[in-house]
Amino acid sequence: MKFGKHFKRQKVPEWVEAYMDYNALKRILREIVLFKQRKQPATPLRTFQRRLSLHRSFGGLTVPASNPPSERDIEDQVITVNSSPGESSMQCYRTDFLKQSKEGGDIEVKFFRKLDEELNKVNTFYKDKVEELMNEASSLDRQMDALVALRIKVENPDANGSSLKTYSTNTATTELSPSDDLNEDGNSGKGHSTQCDDIPKRHKKRRIGHPSHMTCSVGMCRQEVNGCRQDPLEVLEHVKIHKPLETPISTLKGVFRDSKDVELRFKKEELRKVEERLRLVFIEFYQKLRLIKLFSFMNLSAFSKILKKYEKITSQRAARSYMEMVDNSYLGSSDEVTSLLERVEATFVEHFADSNRREGMKSLRPRPKKERHKVTFFSGFFSGCSAALVVAVVLRIETKNLMDREEGARYMENIFPLYSFFGYAILHMLTYAANIYFWRRYRINYPFIFGFKQGTELGYREVFLVSTGLAVLALGSFLVNLYLDLGSKTRNFKTFTELVPLSLVTVVLIIIFCPFNILYSSSRFFFIRCLFHCICAPLYKVTLPDFFLADHLTSQVQAIRSLELYICYYGLGEYSQRQNKCHRHGVYNVFYFIVAIIPYWMRFLQCLRRLCEEGDAVHGFNGLKYFLTIVAVLVRTACELKKGHAWLVLAFISSAIATIMNTYWDIVVDWGLLRRHSRNFYLRDKLVISHKSVYFAAMILNVVLRLAWMQLVLEFKLRSLHKMAVTTIVSCLEILRRGIWSFFRLENEHLNNVGRYRAFKSVPHPFSFYDEGNDDDNSEKDD
Incomplete structure (x- = not known):
């Protein structure tokens, strides 16, 4: 190379x-x-x-390296x-x-x-x-001072200044070089009688921000400061545990507390948490x-x-x-x-x-992830199987004239929405795989932006493998469902055939929540954790993966409604009658409203959390955008259920306002485009893609696909397509729009990091130090 x-x-x-x-x-x-x-x-x-x-x-140009510079010809x-x-x-x-x-x-x-x-x-x-690194190393030195002192205090709660041994002033300094194995008399340091011989090794500390040397145990030996011995345990008198508001409990406590820092309790559980946090700090450093x-x-x-x-x-x-x-x-x-x-x-x-x-x-030094040939093989194999299954499903429907019969049409209205959930999920994963491919091609550091643990992030091949594997499961189950329901020899098992979609959902959920270290467990757990943070908003600190996932969920409203349909169809026994009458249930209609606004509500709460923490008005305007979208979704859903010209007009107005504001926010704020004084005409100063036409095409496509969302409100009469087919097509277009949005959103985030040379994530230190005389005004916190 x-x-x-x-x-x-x-x-x-x-x-x-x-x-x-x-x-x-x-x-x-x-x-x-x-x-x-x-x-x-x-x-x-x-x-x-x-x-x-x-x-x-x-010509004598290859001069041997041994010739000194002074021997060169001056000419x-x-x-x-x-x-x-x-x-x-x-x-x-x-x-x-x-x-x-x-x-x-x-x-x-x-x-x-x-x-x-x-x-x-x-x-x-x-x-x-x-x-910067040297300053951070000095800060880590103080953190290690506190950690070692806390270990001693936890293991020996009675340890204090009065109980420590008194050592003579002519004792050698407590700071020893690792190479100093002999003392001044020529004797081995281990055999010489010193006050540090019996200290457990785990309580000795190397200095990080200074030349390499070993210090005696904090709490067992005393450091010499200005000729006097100082008790290292005194550091705990000026230390608190820094607890950022990252969990629901810490958030609720922080609401009623002025300070985020708490006093030391000297418990083993506290020590374990401090060690875990400081361990992560060292790995990142x-x-x-x-x-x-x-x-x-x-x-x-x-x-x-x-x-x-x-x-x-x-x-x-x-x-x-x-x-x-x-x-x-x-x-x-x-x-x-x-x-x-x-x-x-x-x-x-x-x-x-x-x-x-x-x-x-x-x-x-975690090992870098290796590309495996079997991933490529199975990706191609599953994609071929998926194509063959699609052909088999279409031929099965056409040969049985399923859509021409009333019973068959009713069957498709009941079964198709159940399987459409998997279609939305597969399409979303395929767009994510395409995004990863282009992020890597244009060197957008998506693992750092998302905060993936090094060596565990999925590449586009792995995501494509998962999506094609799920496609084989879904299409295979749909084909089995068609064969059992339409076959002359299996008509007596119609009730059983209705359980095939439920079995498929059960299998997928078992795979997602499987606790064993199989099938990309780290990525599954990362997804579950981010999803839980979204559900519990605003109790968790909002990070980019959390609001990025919540934004993607706003494009999966129809998929979430399909999950609601599963609960109604099987929970209320509709499947035994082979009729979908869920909309006749008042509870179902209420949740039909609620489910549609859940993703937007999560984003709204996340914006409020960021507004309170960061005080940036941009998050307030972003929250207003999602609030207007919630109003538009509610009015549109009411129009869908109740009909009437009044509801149609309200739905059109609210949806138009939400569409205009969302389109502006996508292009100007999330993508950072349409800069009037940019070096690149109406784009931005820095671009990852050299072809500027790509950005203009993406903006036009975003506007067109946003307007396609209005089809669900206006309900244009498309005779060649069934209403369910129109809804499915519009939902798929929204997923594709979100995939395009994702690429340029992450590109803009990456360029912001480049502009600030921000290549590391910030890991908060566990200890915060403060002065005894003034705890509030002159606090020194190692964040």
């Missing part, structure tokens, strides 16, 4: 603009090649490159590199090209200016990120370190590669001089990240993996 493609694949998507612009430098080198070709028009490109290679080999010197202090004590690098007077020299000057610009940009970004280290390595490789290309094209030696400057820069000489990686690994293994390095590194 060429380095350019490898470099592009290894980039952190949110940091793309901070990397060296390798392609721009290659374009400048192509200008040099074209200039040389114009000077030698009769020389083919391959012959020209071969001559350059021979001239490089036999062959191409560039001089200079550095000067810039902003924030950052060195600013500038290269002077010494052969500017030669033909084509202005292009090479342009190359080195661009190279300097990229080096300064990469250096500045790298230093800023390293400083370690991933940050790995990404910034990869950033440094890939940029150093890019500088080396582009300079080699320059030497190959121009036959001039400049790589060694310039790479010396790169290696001496902060990007090439800084070792803070490597030291932090080592210290975080040691701390995590010791405190969160019981000193088992293999298990600890499994948590810190």
